[in-house]
Amino acid sequence: MHRSTINTARRTATFLLLLGWGLLPLGWATGLAAQEPPTDGQQSSGLEGGVDPTIVVDERGRVQVRMAFPAAKIDAGLTGDYLEAAREIEQTLRDDLDQTIVFNTQGPTELAVLALTGERSQDFDQYKSLGNQVVLLASIAVEGDRLVLDGWAYDLPSKQSILGKRFRGTLGQARLVAHYMADALHYQFTARPGLSLTTIAFQSDRDDGHQELYLMDYDGHNQRRISAHKSTSGYSDWSPAGDALAYMSYWAGPPGLYYVELASGKKRPIYREGTLTLSPSFAPDGQRLAFGHSRESNVDIYVCDRVCTDPKRLTRSQAIDTNPAWSPDGRQLAFTSSRSGRPNIYVMDLDGSNVRRISFEGDYNEGASWKPDGSQIAYASRRGSRFRIAVTNLVDLETKLLTEGPASYEEPCFSPDGGRILFSLRRGKESQIYVMNADGSDWRQLTHEGNSSGADWSSFKQK
Amino acid sequence: MKIDRKWIVMAALLAFVLAPACAKKEPEVIPPPPPVTEKAPLTDVEPDTAPAGPVDPVEKKPEMSLQEAQASFEGQGLLGDVFYDFDKYDLRADARERLAKNADFMKSAEGSAYTFTIEGHCDERGTNEYNIALGQSRSTTAMDYIASLGVSRGRFKTISYGEERPFCNDSNEGCWQKNRRARFVITGRS
Numbered sequence: 001m002h003r004s005t006i007n008t009a010r011r012t013a014t015f016l017l018l019l020g021w022g023l024l025p026l027g028w029a030t031g032l033a034a035q036e037p038p039t040d041g042q043q044s045s046g047l048e049g050g051v052d053p054t055i056v057v058d059e060r061g062r063v064q065v066r067m068a069f070p071a072a073k074i075d076a077g078l079t080g081d082y083l084e085a086a087r088e089i090e091q092t093l094r095d096d097l098d099q100t101i102v103f104n105t106q107g108p109t110e111l112a113v114l115a116l117t118g119e120r121s122q123d124f125d126q127y128k129s130l131g132n133q134v135v136l137l138a139s140i141a142v143e144g145d146r147l148v149l150d151g152w153a154y155d156l157p158s159k160q161s162i163l164g165k166r167f168r169g170t171l172g173q174a175r176l177v178a179h180y181m182a183d184a185l186h187y188q189f190t191a192r193p194g195l196s197l198t199t200i201a202f203q204s205d206r207d208d209g210h211q212e213l214y215l216m217d218y219d220g221h222n223q224r225r226i227s228a229h230k231s232t233s234g235y236s237d238w239s240p241a242g243d244a245l246a247y248m249s250y251w252a253g254p255p256g257l258y259y260v261e262l263a264s265g266k267k268r269p270i271y272r273e274g275t276l277t278l279s280p281s282f283a284p285d286g287q288r289l290a291f292g293h294s295r296e297s298n299v300d301i302y303v304c305d306r307v308c309t310d311p312k313r314l315t316r317s318q319a320i321d322t323n324p325a326w327s328p329d330g331r332q333l334a335f336t337s338s339r340s341g342r343p344n345i346y347v348m349d350l351d352g353s354n355v356r357r358i359s360f361e362g363d364y365n366e367g368a369s370w371k372p373d374g375s376q377i378a379y380a381s382r383r384g385s386r387f388r389i390a391v392t393n394l395v396d397l398e399t400k401l402l403t404e405g406p407a408s409y410e411e412p413c414f415s416p417d418g419g420r421i422l423f424s425l426r427r428g429k430e431s432q433i434y435v436m437n438a439d440g441s442d443w444r445q446l447t448h449e450g451n452s453s454g455a456d457w458s459s460f461k462q463k
Numbered sequence: 464m465k466i467d468r469k470w471i472v473m474a475a476l477l478a479f480v481l482a483p484a485c486a487k488k489e490p491e492v493i494p495p496p497p498p499v500t501e502k503a504p505l506t507d508v509e510p511d512t513a514p515a516g517p518v519d520p521v522e523k524k525p526e527m528s529l530q531e532a533q534a535s536f537e538g539q540g541l542l543g544d545v546f547y548d549f550d551k552y553d554l555r556a557d558a559r560e561r562l563a564k565n566a567d568f569m570k571s572a573e574g575s576a577y578t579f580t581i582e583g584h585c586d587e588r589g590t591n592e593y594n595i596a597l598g599q600s601r602s603t604t605a606m607d608y609i610a611s612l613g614v615s616r617g618r619f620k621t622i623s624y625g626e627e628r629p630f631c632n633d634s635n636e637g638c639w640q641k642n643r644r645a646r647f648v649i650t651g652r653s
Contacts, residue, residue: 211627232627235592254622255595275621276599279592292596296621297603299596322596336593342550343593364550366590380590387590410590428634429587453591 068127072138096182203234206450220446246280292322314352334368378412402440552600566612578651586639598623605645
């Protein structure tokens with residue numbers, strides 16, 4: 001363990017980033033009604049520069065902040081929907097902080113042992129006595145028709161302020177307001193955005209039995225359908241900018257690739273020649289797309305540019321080569337091939353050369369997802385009659401299994417920070433989407449209706 | 464009043480003539496993202512024209528519907544499904560026998576009147592995405608074999624449904640075997 005501090009440049013960057021968000025139209029990305037930016041992320045008044053917080057970085061380089069978060073002060077005048085929304089803001093903020101490994105938070109229950117006096121300096125000492133490094137004080141009030149969340153973080157050893165933020169939003173934006181505060185805190189302590197403003201795309205048959213495209217917030221809330229093809233549609237991949245999805249659909253007969261622009265909901269074909277095109281994967285620059293494609297033959301990997309009139313074939317084996325995943329550095333593709341007799345994960349360069357196999361355990365390995373730092377690939381690995389989520393380290397090809405249980409665990413997808421993994425839990429024909437930490441801990445079920453699968457996590461860039 | 468009517472006609476004509484020209488000169492404006500309501504837009508702007516599916520010629524009134532023809536030929540054993548081993552798409556001996564019978568039928572006076580789609584199917588094991596690719600390989604091997612027996616490729620299409628359209632819904636090998644198939648479906652008249 002070593003101690004580290006956040007420098008001034010980082011604080012400045014935080015402020016500029018938040019300022020930037022305030023200028024962007026936000027409502028569409030999150031599916032919440034918004035005629036104007038719901039949140040402004042302004043620095044709350046009374047913050048005098050602040051100090052560098054005391055932060056502990058663990059042996060794996062992860063920031064760990066022990067934070068006291070006493071009950072938020074909810075304006076006593078709030079009633080009805082506004083009171084309910086205020087409570088939702090507080091609970092959502094607690095859930096957000098709970099879901100990152102950065103914050104180890106003590107809430108009102110843990111803090112109840114303290115005999116707080118209301119005198120700030122004495123109370124800070126008490127929070128500190130329970131091992132906390134930081135305290136987060138939140139208050140929620142109403143300004144016109146908008147809820148206002150103020151959050152102040154103080155460094156307990158020095159009793160100086162670290163962060164002060166104010167976010168505003170309508171009743172329907174309660175969760176979004178909390179997500180913004182959580183993200184601001186995450187950024188303050190790690191200089192990176194958190195997951196609380198990201199979105200997950202998936203497919204579900206919940207409405208009328210057809211697999212259609214859906215979106216949900218990173219925590220499983222706000223699930224909404226975005227296609228009505230009335231035919232199997234899904235296996236989507238986020239554009240790196242976070243403004244669109246590429247996906248497969250049987251909409252026009254032979255399965256082909258389509259593009260949906262999320263702001264307008266407009267859809268257009270990308271490529272649907274031949275008999276089958278599936279499993280799109282965007283290059284990190286968003287300018288190229290890799291996919292599986294068949295012309296009355298076994299599926300092979302192809303790559304095309306944005307226009308996609310003349311895809312280039314990359315694999316020429318007699319076997320099935322499909323389900324490509326572009327590496328985070330843009331230089332390689334992971335894919336599934338049956339060239340060894342069984343499906344296994346391979347990696348190749350972009351010209352189709354330098355093909356090497358990376359999965360050697362289990363008898364069926366499929367569905368590669370790169371960790372965003374490029375160090376690992378997750379996939380479904382069959383052991384016995386069921387799949388488990390496996391992660392292979394690309395340096396030494398060491399493989400770890402992350403899931404164990406009576407179901408089948410498939411379709412892993414890393415979060416943009418590499419800290420979490422989405423997967424589908426299948427029992428026979430039933431399928432639901434779960435999320436867990438990248439070490440296999442802290443499972444949470446995200447979908448409950450119908451059958452859901454094919455989850456793909458957006459990048460950070462969609463704000 | 465006369466003048467009014469004349470003006471209206473003139474204006475309408477002008478508008479009619481000029482509108483397209485004006486519209487073309489308008490710079491392309493990317494509309495701002497519309498406010499999104501809590502409900503996602505469910506009315507899709509569908510992709511442009513879909514390729515037309517198989518269409519029945521209707522000059523002669525067909526004696527049997529395609530479905531009736533399918534059921535009849537299957538019932539007589541003239542047309543049948545081809546089955547595969549788990550995770551495999553190569554043809555077993557029983558599959559070759561079945562495909563030879565299907566080919567004979569397709570070349571017969573009765574069978575040559577139709578075009579076909581060969582559907583590739585998989586059982587529920589295996590991942591969804593890989594099964595779609597596997598189903599394609601199954602329908603392709605079946606088609607290649609039929610073509611090698613002298614049936615024109617022009618009379619076939621292939622499509623894979625992966626594990627999406629099972630014929631049997633239990634989770635046991637008897638059922639899974641039924642789902643690992645290439646199905647010959649009459650989809651038109653030649």
